[in-house]
Amino acid sequence: MRWLDHREALPASLRGAVIALGNFDGFHLGHQAVAGEAIRWAREEGRPSIIATFDPHPVRHFKPDAEPFRLTTLEQRQELYLAAGATAMLVFHFDGELAGTTAEDFVKVLLAEHLGVAGVVTGEDFTFGKARGGNFERLVSLGKEVGIEARAVPPVLDGGEPVSSSRVRDALRDGYPQEAARLLTRPFAIRGVVQHGDKRGREIGYPTANLPVEQYLRPKYGIYAVTGRILTTGQVLKGAANIGIRPQFDPPKELLEPYFFDFSGDLYGQEIEVAFHYFLRGEAKFDSLDALIEQMDRDCARAKELLA
Helix, strand or coil, X not given: CEEEECCCCCCHHHCCCEEECCCCCCXXXXXXXXXXXXXXXXXXXXXXXXXXXXXXXXXXXXXXXXXXXXXXXXXXXXXXXXXXXXXXXXXXXXXHHHHCCCHHHHHHHHHHHHCCCCEXXXXXXXXXXXXXXXXXXXXXXXXXXXXXXXXXXXXXXECCEECCHHHHHHHHHCCCHHHHHXXXXXXXXXXXXXXXXXXXXXXXXXXXXEECCCCECCCCCEEEEEEEEECCCCCEEEEXXXXXXXXXXXXXXXXXXXXXXXXXXXXXXXXXXXXXXXXXXECCCCCCHHHHHHHXXXXXXXXXXXXX
């Protein structure tokens, strides 16, 4: 799948595309509806289909100190967009220049002249341009002037409320990964390179693969039933993981620490993806290591039941 940069000209074969325009960080049910319309439209007319995203997220540009909130990395998004059937992913690199682009220039200069877009699909509430000066109605009127057709997809409702990234984030922060997975149509997953730790897990019989959480949203701290996927081999593992600051040990250090059942290989330096399936309990500090180990035995037994 092509990975395109908005600052570079598109190959001739991808000009005249239909583009799904939005951020699409979580690529939840609502995002999938917008992307799906763009892909169907493009196929009907024999055109390429492109799903756009913004990186960094506009919120990160305007509020650099905001707490981490991303649901996916660009690499994860590329895989999701490919699975959806898109021809390419277009990354709008959100910086001061893009933030200062007027709605008119965004459509007439960037989309029409530079990218050669033929059609655009957005959500009904999509805004764009300097100070959010453009909305769907503005996109339609500007597009007509330069030969771009625009379509809007209404929100996907669930329980009478629109599916949104905010709902997904709230579910994860509250310890409901199954609700988040329902809205995403897949479990929330953190991807990272396994790093060396202090080997505390190995000392107590539970060797873990330590992953930095980086810019991902922090789900509720605690113990989860998880699956892990080794990206180089595709091997899927079942396990239990702690995400949090490890209150049993000093100094506190924020990590994602999955322990995989029936696995004894070396994962150091490998990239793995850990998917959150069930929340088991919150983080806790125990009176002794023996008490911690007894609880971990129970956690793993419960995780095995849930993942069976």
